[in-house]
Amino acid sequence: MKRQTQTTLVAWCFLLPNFLGFCIFTAGPVLFSFFAAFTNWTLSATIPLQFIGLQNFTKLLRDPDFWLYSANTVYLMLGMPVAIGGSLALAVLLSQKIRGVVVYRTLFYLPSFTAGVALFILWKKLFNPDFGPINLILQYVFGLTPSQLPGWLSSTKNILGLAVENLGFTRSQFGIGARDAIIIMGIWTAVGGGNMLLYLAGISNIPTELYEAAEIDGAGTWAKFRHVTWPQLAPTTFFILVMSFIGGLQGGFEQARVMTMGGPAGTTTTLSYYIYTKAFEEFQLGYASAVAWMLFVIIFGITLLNWRFGSRYVNY
Numbered sequence: 001m002k003r004q005t006q007t008t009l010v011a012w013c014f015l016l017p018n019f020l021g022f023c024i025f026t027a028g029p030v031l032f033s034f035f036a037a038f039t040n041w042t043l044s045a046t047i048p049l050q051f052i053g054l055q056n057f058t059k060l061l062r063d064p065d066f067w068l069y070s071a072n073t074v075y076l077m078l079g080m081p082v083a084i085g086g087s088l089a090l091a092v093l094l095s096q097k098i099r100g101v102v103v104y105r106t107l108f109y110l111p112s113f114t115a116g117v118a119l120f121i122l123w124k125k126l127f128n129p130d131f132g133p134i135n136l137i138l139q140y141v142f143g144l145t146p147s148q149l150p151g152w153l154s155s156t157k158n159i160l161g162l163a164v165e166n167l168g169f170t171r172s173q174f175g176i177g178a179r180d181a182i183i184i185m186g187i188w189t190a191v192g193g194g195n196m197l198l199y200l201a202g203i204s205n206i207p208t209e210l211y212e213a214a215e216i217d218g219a220g221t222w223a224k225f226r227h228v229t230w231p232q233l234a235p236t237t238f239f240i241l242v243m244s245f246i247g248g249l250q251g252g253f254e255q256a257r258v259m260t261m262g263g264p265a266g267t268t269t270t271l272s273y274y275i276y277t278k279a280f281e282e283f284q285l286g287y288a289s290a291v292a293w294m295l296f297v298i299i300f301g302i303t304l305l306n307w308r309f310g311s312r313y314v315n316y
Contacts, residue, residue, distance in 0.1 A: 033289040041286035056290035064166065065266075065274065066291065071167055072179070073270040075158070077248035079183035079190075084240055086191035091199030092229065105200070108192035120258040123185045127152035127259075150176040153260050156267050164265045178268050182255050195240050202236035203229065242306050249299050271295050 040052050060066050094105050111119070126134050135149045151157070156164045157175030164173065206229065214224045252270030256262045262269035262277070269277070271291065279288035 033292060036286050037289040037293050039286045041289075043283040043285065052286075056287050057294065059287065060290055060294055066271075066294075067167055068165070068266065069269050069271050069274045071162065072267065073249060073252060073272075075160070075162065075179055076182055076186070076252055076268075076270060077245075079187045080244050080248055083187045083190035084195060084237070084244065086187065087193070087195035087240075088199050088233070088237075090191055091196050091203060092225065094196070095200060095203045108196065110192075111189055112193045116254050117258055119189065120185075120255055123181075124153065124259045127181050129154055150181075152176070152181045153178045154264060156264050158267070162267075164267060178260055178264060182252075182259070182268060185255070195244075198236050198240060199233065202233045206232045238306075242303060245302055245306065246299055249295065249302070 037056055038051055038053055040047065040050050040055075090108060094101055094108070098104075126132050129135055129149060129151050132152070134152070138144055138149060139146075155175065155177035157173050157177035158179045159174070159176065161169045161171060161174035162179075163170045210228045210232070211224055214228050219227065250272055252268070253272040253276060256268045256270060256273045257276070260268045262273050272295075275288050275291050275295070278284045278291065
């Protein structure tokens with residue numbers, strides 16, 4: 001019994017630094033932000049700190065900017081199905097027994113090692129409407145005039161024709177602009193990233209007996225994918241979908257901060273960037289905390305719906 005107690009104490013000594021770090025740098029700030037969401041906290045010395053109850057949340061629900069930036073956040077997630085499908089297709093190709101497949105896997109995963117800011121700066125140069133390589137290629141291949149080329153990061157247009165400063169659609173805004181540029185960049189970075197590795201791991205765990213049985217039944221390449229590979233990858237796909245939704249709703253800050261500063265006209269401002277703006281540029285820390293907790297409720301709710309209705313199609 002004494003030896004067991006000593007072992008427990010030693011274990012707690014090893015766990016204590018990590019536990020204290022979690023309490024101080026994670027749990028503490030989270031609880032503090034929850035308290036701040038019910039106050040009028042600003043960094044102004046002339047405004048005394050007061051408990052205001054749900055005023056920040058009622059203000060938030062009436063704030064047109066909150067709904068507009070929520071729409072921006074959802075819009076930037078439109079590339080998610082393409083990115084997931086591309087990751088799956090690439091994983092299937094790279095799972096084949098071909099010469100040099102390890103080299104190909106490394107090459108496709110290399111962009112994931114690049115620092116985010118450096119990658120965003122590179123894509124910002126590529127999307128430059130005047131001398132960027134993308135527009136130069138479009139001009140050379142399709143013979144477009146400068147006025148016909150996309151404005152990319154400097155344009156408020158989008159493929160759905162969303163209005164600029166309010167929720168709605170307008171024909172004048174139909175085109176390709178900053179939102180679409182960020183989506184294209186996101187697809188490029190996501191296809192060969194972590195999702196591809198997850199699918200590769202999932203494919204490697206599929207029993208070969210299933211493929212052999214399918215071949216005996218006369219199944220071709222597509223039939224084997226449809227009836228063997230895809231059903232067996234259901235748990236992996238479900239996990240990727242859940243994490244993609246969480247990442248998409250939380251994301252967008254780094255891209256907007258580095259590439260567009262939230263513009264043009266707020267078209268690339270997401271909820272995460274809105275939280276940053278309210279907290280560290282306008283110093284409305286109480287209101288920013290309320291937005292952050294509202295974002296948490298949205299993410300938590302969508303995740304619960306995914307688990308409630310999505311998990312029934314997963315064979316564990």
